[in-house]
Amino acid sequence: MSRTLDYLFDQNVEWAHRKTRLDPGFFRRMAEQQAPRFLWLGCSDSRVPANDVLGMDPGEIFVHRNIANMVHTSDMNILSVLEFAVDHLQVEHVVVCGHYGCGGVQQALAQTRGSMLDHWLQPLTMMYHKHRARINAIPGEAARLDRLCEINVEMQVRRVAATPIVENAWARGQPLHLHGWIYAIHDGLLRDLGPHLSSIDERDALPSIDQRVVDPVEPVSAMRRQAMDVFAKLDLHEAASCSCCIRSESASPTPSALPD
Numbered sequence: 001m002s003r004t005l006d007y008l009f010d011q012n013v014e015w016a017h018r019k020t021r022l023d024p025g026f027f028r029r030m031a032e033q034q035a036p037r038f039l040w041l042g043c044s045d046s047r048v049p050a051n052d053v054l055g056m057d058p059g060e061i062f063v064h065r066n067i068a069n070m071v072h073t074s075d076m077n078i079l080s081v082l083e084f085a086v087d088h089l090q091v092e093h094v095v096v097c098g099h100y101g102c103g104g105v106q107q108a109l110a111q112t113r114g115s116m117l118d119h120w121l122q123p124l125t126m127m128y129h130k131h132r133a134r135i136n137a138i139p140g141e142a143a144r145l146d147r148l149c150e151i152n153v154e155m156q157v158r159r160v161a162a163t164p165i166v167e168n169a170w171a172r173g174q175p176l177h178l179h180g181w182i183y184a185i186h187d188g189l190l191r192d193l194g195p196h197l198s199s200i201d202e203r204d205a206l207p208s209i210d211q212r213v214v215d216p217v218e219p220v221s222a223m224r225r226q227a228m229d230v231f232a233k234l235d236l237h238e239a240a241s242c243s244c245c246i247r248s249e250s251a252s253p254t255p256s257a258l259p260d
């Protein structure tokens with residue numbers, strides 16, 4: 001077996017040629033500056049690449065990823081990224097994006113302890129233990145994990161909002177919007193979970209995260225997810241066999257056609 005990865009260099013050449021063929025000025029523009037409008041704080045999971053999920057080219061989104069898209073206020077890595085993105089790149093949007101079925105979040109539900117990952121996930125683990133009875137009451141292991149993935153997104157958005165970096169940006173009137181999203185690997189679609197925060201007042205007006213666990217008020221995202229799941233199970237044959245549906249492909253429901 002070869003110890004070199006020549007085929008990756010070959011793929012790189014093909015990619016660079018393809019980009020240049022489609023857009024001769026692409027790499028020249030990239031070399032001059034980067035001016036992304038978005039900072040993506042996501043999971044390291046190889047199936048959730050920010051640029052691909054958003055259909056964006058290099059240069060369009062600034063990215064930080066770690067296991068389970070955690071925001072630790074003692075993590076110099078993420079704080080440096082956040083500071084550079086907010087203070088220097090002047091991004092307008094910070095997106096914390098988790099994903100359903102996250103293996104990192106799953107560890108927070110596990111009984112075994114002792115790995116470095118357990119230290120990393122400690123805030124989420126503590127949240128789970130605090131609300132264990134309620135979360136464990138959710139029927140189905142996958143559903144419990146998915147709910148914890150959603151809670152984790154909201155936790156981390158709040159942690160971003162609590163950093164002096166974001167507070168200072170808001171205090172000086174810099175437009176900066178925080179978002180909580182979640183990605184579903186099974187259909188490739190993003191869901192907007194919230195919260196949406198654009199000021200210190202909005203952050204301070206949020207109900208406590210404990211309250212959100214007890215009383216998840218996410219009717220839009222839950223409804224949208226349910227509709228997506230239903231539509232995903234439909235096929236054109238079923239739609240065509242329904243007397244109330246128009247027999248054409250354009251009549252097939254799509255998630256983007258769903259009401260918000």
Ligand SMILES: [Zn+2]
Pocket residue numbers: 043044045067068069099101102103104105
């Ligand atoms: Zn993950």
